[in-house]
Amino acid sequence: MPSISATIDTISSSNPAATVANYFADGYLRLGNGANSQYRWIAASTAVAGGQIVLTLLSAFKTA
Secondary structure, eight states, X not given: OOOEEEEESOOOOSOGGGXXXXXXXXXXXXXSOGGGOEXXXXXXXXXXXXXXEEEEESSOOOOO
16 A cells, blocks of 8 residues: 655654654544644654654655
């Protein structure tokens, strides 16, 4: 199944579990609001250096 990866610049959380592998997996990411909202399922997440998180989404967002 095709997927896309997105890097979240910095995660600030008082919950150290937020940097555990796949903490965000089986969740979703929303871009936009109202009628323009797009939702994508998070297949996996990986913490990398500097507080960054890489999310693997099942499909890319549509462009305008």
